[in-house]
Amino acid sequence: MAEVPSGQPQGQSRQKVGRDGILDVAARLFREHGYAHVTLRKIAQAAGIKAGSIYYHFGSKDEIVVAILDAGIAVVHEQMHQAVSALPAGSGGATILRAAIRAHLRALLDFSDYTSANVRIFGQVPQVVRDANLPVRRAYEAEWDALLSGLQAQGALRADLDIRRFRLMLIGALNATLEWFDPDRGSADALSDTYADIFLDGILTRTGGQT
């Protein structure tokens, strides 16, 4: 993301000092390479400092990871909430869901190294780190469940749809996109529309007309 000034040694970005600079480069590295392969030495090198210096800002590697995981959920939660809140009052269920899906996918694929790092490494980190990230995860999940339950109560969603199960399926499907998304084959927004088309109406040929 940050361009490297042309005179710099390879593999070392310009100094990104301070706690936030370290988090930024660490999030990018975790996103790209996964949890285990990213060492403090590599984070330090990418930030333009030495490994020992990291301990002035953080108490442990896991402390860095927890900060990144939490920030990743915070970003996507805020984006999704904003996107839905910004819709005109009285928007239909399909419109609301499309907006929420698009916001989630944008944060994951376009915006945020923190969100994508979260999705990428959550399954790889030690249990204590996962536990530390749980509260913010639960809050985001609750936001989705509230949204979906509201739509179901309005009659926009099938009455027999299990909200929790559908939310797990939907978020799981969206997050899995990270593994194969290629911006050269289409934008995140275009992908959002395809997801929405499929989840809202399915893939079968319709005999009767439908929204």
Place this chain on the structure above:
Amino acid sequence: MAEVPSGQPQGQSRQKVGRDGILDVAARLFREHGYAHVTLRKIAQAAGIKAGSIYYHFGSKDEIVVAILDAGIAVVHEQMHQAVSALPAGSGGATILRAAIRAHLRALLDFSDYTSANVRIFGQVPQVVRDANLPVRRAYEAEWDALLSGLQAQGALRADLDIRRFRLMLIGALNATLEWFDPDRGSADALSDTYADIFLDGILTRTGGQT
């Protein structure tokens, strides 16, 4: 899976000798703990041998991993192919898709430590290992694409559905289930039906009647 005779020391299964025994325990450990956290020492301990002995059967840790990844795809590929082939001639598109989805999810959640290990660790292994697994993956993907394209040619699926993209979405969604599936909340088969319901017909309330 294998019961431990009651007199055995903790953390050590009964001897599972030979190459296949090592692969079995390694697949289970990779499934449970991910790639990086499973060491040769732990595999050896679980197999009831010492770490050095593994090198009689395998040239490296990566050789073990490649064997497990390949076997994981082979199992799910075979199961899916069998399930579809076993259907009565002239089965409808919805029936065929339901059978394929069910077979995939069964292999992943009920059957095979190899398949679930593949899904769990593929994103964590070194590039050379991923590359080695690519041919069998491509073959499985081709099986799905052929199935879906055939259904689309028959008019069972929407004509504007991008097959490759849908296949990535579907397999990604099914595989993501591994992260949250809890057999106490319902069987893999029940989950398959929910997936099929959603992907085939969507989640919106239908105004007109539909299959």
Place this chain on the structure above:
DNA sequence: GTCTATATGGGGATAGAC
């Protein structure tokens, strides 16, 4: 706030006895 130097532990892999 960052450096150098180092303690400590664990990993994959190899050699040779049995």
Place this chain on the structure above:
DNA sequence: GTCTATCCCCATATAGAC
């Protein structure tokens, strides 16, 4: 086929100079 013993490397983390 499995063992013990060991090499070598790299990880996190700490201590103290600057």
